[in-house]
Amino acid sequence: MDLNTVWFLLVGVLISGYAVLDGFDLGVGVLHLFAKSDEERDVHVAAIGPVWDGNEVWLLTGGGALFAAFPVVYATVFSGFYLALMLLLVALILRAVSMEFRHGLDSPRWRRVFDWSFGVGSLLPSILFGVAVGNVLRGVPLTAEHEWAGSFLGLLNPYSVLVGLVSLAMFVMHGALYLRMKSEGALHERMGKVAVGAWAAFLAVYGIATVATFLVSPFLFEKVAAKPVFWALIALLAAGLFTIPRATRAGRSGTAFLASSATIVASIFLAATSLYPRLVPSLGGLWNSLDIYNSASSPKTRTVMLVIALLGMPLVLVYTAVVYRIFKGKVRPGQAYGAEPTAAEQAGIRAVQTR
Amino acid sequence: MDALMLARIQFAFTIGFHFIFPPISIGLAWMLVAAEWLGWKKSDPDYVRVGKFFGKLFAVNFAVGVATGIVMEFQFGTNWAQYSKFVGDIFGAPLAAEGIFAFFLESTFLGLYLYGRGRVSKGLHWFSALMVAVGATLSAFWIIVANSWQQTPAGYVVRNGRAELTDFWAAVFNPSTMPRYLHTVTAALVCGAFVMSGVAAWHLLRDRKSIFAYKALRLGVTSGLVFSILEVMPFGHLHAQQVARTQPEKFAAIEGLYTSQHHAPLVLFAIPFSPPPQLKANIEVPGMLSWMAFGDMAAHVQGLDAVKQEDRPPLWITFVSFHNMVALGGWFIFLMSVAAWNIYTRKLTERPLILKALVWSIPLPVVACELGWTAAEVGRQPWIVYKLLRTSQAHSATVGAAEIWFSLLLFGAVYLLLGALWLFLMIKKAKADPGELQAVSAHA
Numbered sequence: 090m091d092l093n094t095v096w097f098l099l100v101g102v103l104i105s106g107y108a109v110l111d112g113f114d115l116g117v118g119v120l121h122l123f124a125k126s127d128e129e130r131d132v133h134v135a136a137i138g139p140v141w142d143g144n145e146v147w148l149l150t151g152g153g154a155l156f157a158a159f160p161v162v163y164a165t166v167f168s169g170f171y172l173a174l175m176l177l178l179v180a181l182i183l184r185a186v187s188m189e190f191r192h193g194l195d196s197p198r199w200r201r202v203f204d205w206s207f208g209v210g211s212l213l214p215s216i217l218f219g220v221a222v223g224n225v226l227r228g229v230p231l232t233a234e235h236e237w238a239g240s241f242l243g244l245l246n247p248y249s250v251l252v253g254l255v256s257l258a259m260f261v262m263h264g265a266l267y268l269r270m271k272s273e274g275a276l277h278e279r280m281g282k283v284a285v286g287a288w289a290a291f292l293a294v295y296g297i298a299t300v301a302t303f304l305v306s307p308f309l310f311e312k313v314a315a316k317p318v319f320w321a322l323i324a325l326l327a328a329g330l331f332t333i334p335r336a337t338r339a340g341r342s343g344t345a346f347l348a349s350s351a352t353i354v355a356s357i358f359l360a361a362t363s364l365y366p367r368l369v370p371s372l373g374g375l376w377n378s379l380d381i382y383n384s385a386s387s388p389k390t391r392t393v394m395l396v397i398a399l400l401g402m403p404l405v406l407v408y409t410a411v412v413y414r415i416f417k418g419k420v421r422p423g424q425a426y427g428a429e430p431t432a433a434e435q436a437g438i439r440a441v442q443t444r
Numbered sequence: 445m446d447a448l449m450l451a452r453i454q455f456a457f458t459i460g461f462h463f464i465f466p467p468i469s470i471g472l473a474w475m476l477v478a479a480e481w482l483g484w485k486k487s488d489p490d491y492v493r494v495g496k497f498f499g500k501l502f503a504v505n506f507a508v509g510v511a512t513g514i515v516m517e518f519q520f521g522t523n524w525a526q527y528s529k530f531v532g533d534i535f536g537a538p539l540a541a542e543g544i545f546a547f548f549l550e551s552t553f554l555g556l557y558l559y560g561r562g563r564v565s566k567g568l569h570w571f572s573a574l575m576v577a578v579g580a581t582l583s584a585f586w587i588i589v590a591n592s593w594q595q596t597p598a599g600y601v602v603r604n605g606r607a608e609l610t611d612f613w614a615a616v617f618n619p620s621t622m623p624r625y626l627h628t629v630t631a632a633l634v635c636g637a638f639v640m641s642g643v644a645a646w647h648l649l650r651d652r653k654s655i656f657a658y659k660a661l662r663l664g665v666t667s668g669l670v671f672s673i674l675e676v677m678p679f680g681h682l683h684a685q686q687v688a689r690t691q692p693e694k695f696a697a698i699e700g701l702y703t704s705q706h707h708a709p710l711v712l713f714a715i716p717f718s719p720p721p722q723l724k725a726n727i728e729v730p731g732m733l734s735w736m737a738f739g740d741m742a743a744h745v746q747g748l749d750a751v752k753q754e755d756r757p758p759l760w761i762t763f764v765s766f767h768n769m770v771a772l773g774g775w776f777i778f779l780m781s782v783a784a785w786n787i788y789t790r791k792l793t794e795r796p797l798i799l800k801a802l803v804w805s806i807p808l809p810v811v812a813c814e815l816g817w818t819a820a821e822v823g824r825q826p827w828i829v830y831k832l833l834r835t836s837q838a839h840s841a842t843v844g845a846a847e848i849w850f851s852l853l854l855f856g857a858v859y860l861l862l863g864a865l866w867l868f869l870m871i872k873k874a875k876a877d878p879g880e881l882q883a884v885s886a887h888a
């Protein structure tokens with residue numbers, strides 16, 4: 090495996106890390122728009138409160154890694170998707186500050202404003218990430234000099250919007266399963282139903298999108314059937330999709346969430362396997378595509394970055410896992426942001442810790 | 445206005461707005477590490493309250509810093525595609541390293557710090573504050589590495605129409621990295637110390653017997669005095685000497701030197717005019733600039749006239765921002781010295797004027813940061829990478845003026861709102877009654 094392929098994989102790992110981790114944050118944010126009461130909204134926010142910030146770093150690191158490993162893709166795609174990306178950034182800004190600001194003032198109106206901007210700031214990225222992936226799968230208009238030659242409205246083509254719906258359904262399903270793990274009572278029950286509903290929606294739009302991909306980008310399916318990894322990913326996807334509704338109905342929330350994570354990873358790597366070794370297919374002719382060779386940084390940079398990633402990422406995974414462990418368990422209504430546990434809760438925490 | 449100018453305005457606006465928050469976060473994080481340490485090790489409930497109280501300010505500030513920082517990570521690609529293609533081989537690496545070594549650390553442990561009080565042991569809780577501070581400080585390192593490479597590029601060769609990495613460590617520790625890093629991080633520590641001192645002074649003005657406020661003030665003023673001295677001597681001085689050696693055009697602009705000369709004077713005050721670049725109403729010390737830059741009153745200092753007009757940085761904005769930054773630096777040392785002396789003689793609570801000065805000086809270190817950053821970045825012009833790539837050849841050719849107008853107005857509106865909300869919440873939390881914070885009594 091050459092260094093270009095290693096970096097193709099690493100960028101894929103960062104993107105799927107982001108989709109699995111911040112994916113449930115986004116999903117919970119969308120679901121939060123439909124919460125039934127203030128108490129429920131507090132549970133939504135408290136469930137992701139301690140971890141969302143670290144999850145979003147996967148996006149920043151993915152952006153940095155793309156810049157370092159494939160600078161031509163970073164420059165061409167980001168400048169090409171200009172307006173869409175600006176909208177995405179504004180949405181991510183609103184979402185990030187709303188979670189902090191909503192606790193700032195003890196007023197229902199104040200809270201309602203930030204609840205809305207939190208919800209919309211989660212909804213928009215959930216769709217836009219898919220739209221971006223859709224455009225890459227479809228191919229983008231590039232000049233012979235690998236400059237962008239498209240328009241903003243061109244990004245909103247039916248195929249890409251369809252992929253946007255796939256990512257929306259995926260994140261809502263994932264978020265519902267996460268929230269089900271973290272909640273109790275009526276919310277817990279409802280999230281089971283929402284998750285299964287979102288699962289059905291995901292299955293439907295993913296199926297339609299797969300057929301559409303055959304028509305829009307037949308090149309993605311050339312030779313792919315000969316790769317063993319393709320069939321392994323199909324198996325993983327099928328296993329994940331098979332498990333989600335069963336585990337949910339059986340009340341095994343953790344298993345369902347893991348299955349949903351596997352589904353996300355499998356669907357991202359399926360797309361990646363079909364693209365490989367291309368990164369951004371060119372609409373005007375595939376010979377003009379950006380691939381892992383013609384858009385890469387120098388071998389020296391990719392080697393240095395590999396060392397940095399191998400040194401840093403295991404450590405990141407370890408302390409991220411530790412923090413998730415500390416905050417595992419249910420979030421209760423009234424467990425407000427930054428509030429210390431009550432005496433009874435502390436006794437419970439100690440009991441869990443000593444067990 | 446053409447697309448290039450708009451892209452420059454948008455970058456200046458978004459980075460200038462973003463740069464309000466990280467210095468406060470870095471500085472305040474270390475103040476929290478100190479307060480939480482004292483609260484934990486000395487079992488001092490007052491310091492625990494200081495930690496909790498300023499932790500709330502920190503959380504608001506950090507959130508806005510993170511939110512506005514996301515934009516910066518992507519804006520090189522969206523608005524500066526030609527630049528990204530030219531420097532991607534070098535510039536992307538520190539950004540990715542910042543994510544891996546710094547952002548993960550500070551963000552993950554911030555969750556533990558904010559939500560973990562009473563849920564995890566006090567030792568682990570303090571450790572989480574420490575990791576937030578370490579992460580924030582490391583993040584400053586990698587971003588300064590990236591920016592310093594634009595100032596004094598090293599460890600590269602221009603090949604295949606781009607700058608390619610040849611020596612990673614030479615690029616990371618290029619001639620300006622360390623002087624700029626120490627100067628910038630110390631500036632952030634000054635910001636944190638002023639926030640803590642100023643807020644504590646406000647509470648002390650309301651309640652002269654507040655032990656909470658007195659302890660916070662003592663911590664803030666002690667750190668503020670140490671860091672505002674270190675900021676100028678040695679770190680500011682070393683940075684200026686480095687600029688004189690490695691970027692003489694910038695040095696000439698910030699110091700207002702038009703004519704190359706021996707025995708160059710240090711300009712303390714002047715009003716800059718151009719064209720041609722010149723100073724009026726000067727107050728200057730003869731020979732002093734030569735001495736400060738090179739340790740010799742007779743040393744030759746290069747002026748703006750040594751380079752062609754199209755290679756000169758603009759005089760007015762660099763000169764004015766630099767000199768105001770220096771003046772503010774002097775004020776910080778003066779104010780903190782007076783405050784420290786009055787704490788030492790136990791008279792500070794009887795000196796409302798000093799307390800008021802501390803309150804009104806809260807935003808000034810951030811202003812100084814902005815001025816210093818302006819001098820550094822404008823002083824590098826007309827280059828985006830010093831003597832390698834001009835700013836005028838670096839923007840995204842495919843992004844038109846109309847698109848940037850749209851995003852500029854969008855960010856303008858969002859940031860205006862964000863700035864107002866941030867200020868409102870910071871002031872509200874700064875004025876909150878610290879008595880309402882229960883010190884942790886239960887062992888956890």
